[in-house]
Amino acid sequence: xxxxYINTIDGKTKVEWWDADKFTGRVTQIISAxxxxxxxxxxxxILCDFCNEKITEFPVPxxxxxxxLCSVCYEDVKxxxxxxxKQ
Numbered sequence: 001x002x003x004x005y006i007n008t009i010d011g012k013t014k015v016e017w018w019d020a021d022k023f024t025g026r027v028t029q030i031i032s033a034x035x036x037x038x039x040x041x042x043x044x045x046i047l048c049d050f051c052n053e054k055i056t057e058f059p060v061p062x063x064x065x066x067x068x069l070c071s072v073c074y075e076d077v078k079x080x081x082x083x084x085x086k087q
Contacts, residue, residue, distance in 0.1 A: 002059070006078060017059035018068070020046070048073050 002017040026041040046055040048070035061074045
């Protein structure tokens with residue numbers, strides 16, 4: 001996994017570049033008053049956390065260690081950050 005940094009309003013933001021194998025074995029949980037149900041997430045269900053598009057290109061940029069971005073959203077984030085730097 002490679003790591004880079006991009007400038008944001010808050011300063012430098014860490015971007016990790018994840019391969020497809022980093023997304024294996026994920027689960028989500030539904031918690032109610034009576035029980036907790038664990039549901040596996042298919043290894044091929046990798047979605048952009050900004051626009052919900054399916055991600056098929058690897059490695060994937062991941063912001064803050066949790067937010068996977070498709071290539072379009074990643075470029076948009078960089079453009080937004082570049083325009084904020086000029087203000």
